[in-house]
Amino acid sequence: MDFFKRLVSGLTKTRENIVSGIDSIFHGFSKIDEEFYEELEEILIMGDLGVKATYAILDDLRQKVKEQHIKEPLACKQLLIDSIKEQMNVGETAYEFEEKTSVVLVIGVNGVGKTTTIGKLAGKLKGQGKKVVLAAADTFRAAAGEQLKEWAKRADADLIGGQEGADPAAIVYDAVAAAKARKADVLLCDTAGRLHNKKNLMEELKKINRVLEREYPEAFRETLVVLDGTTGQNALSQAKEFSEVADITGIILTKMDGTAKGGIAVAIQAELGIPVKYIGVGETIDDLQKFDSDDFVNALFTMEEGEAAC
């Protein structure tokens, strides 16, 4: 299946959640009035686009409708699509780390998909002919290291780890030494996500960052927050909290296969202005895609073959 078809297919539930509601409004209303906007507002908020983004989208839509003297609800569907794309605009998303000697710190709460995503990323980079080293700096649970070891095998990447309970910053230190010695292109660091203990997490990230700054200043830095796309508004608040303790350069939204809450991608880019760089669309090594907001919105409003158009 090609890339766009997979995206369209993966977004089926989100599309049903948002677009079928929108379509019924566009068809159900004979004129554009307050009630029309109110219903639209409710659907966008229920669709996890977030309150702030929803208001911005509707303000923009109202203005365009006024300027262009549009009277028919159906005639403003394309304007709505354009408004969503505009609100999501965060400029060109950069993937510089893929081209440079780089170190990628992957953070996020437990269970969101950090380890899995690192495995997928390692596989992608290996596919591009890169040398990849993984740092198993989630030493909080022994299982986490084992899981990353499995992924390292699958992706054919090197792994640097330590005992359960070992100091994560010390593992990152060892991993940097290995990355340098082996002339690695990319070092991917897995971490433990204990957001419920913000002070500890902050201290831990600070320590890791200090090691990276001191030992690997020549490496290009990337800090990616992994969020579980099925958790909707929770994901948005996690992104906010992490942005308070780290300089986030991008978001990875996982479990976008089969969720009805994919609208959260709009909220994240529109509200936080942080680019969603990848989305996870399954549990295998190939299930990670680069994210493009225009493609995403197009896929959201594209009917799949067999899906009834309202």
Ligand SMILES: Nc1nc2c(ncn2[C@@H]2O[C@H](COP(=O)(O)OP(=O)(O)O)[C@@H](O)[C@H]2O)c(=O)[nH]1
């Ligand atoms: N369906 C689906 N499951 C995923 C995706 N990413 C991760 N998972 C699953 O989510 C669970 C937790 O992932 P894990 O990488 O261990 O999360 P971590 O605690 O953040 O490291 C695992 O069962 C993964 O297979 C995804 O994109 N789609």
Ligand SMILES: [Mg+2]
């Ligand atoms: Mg993990």
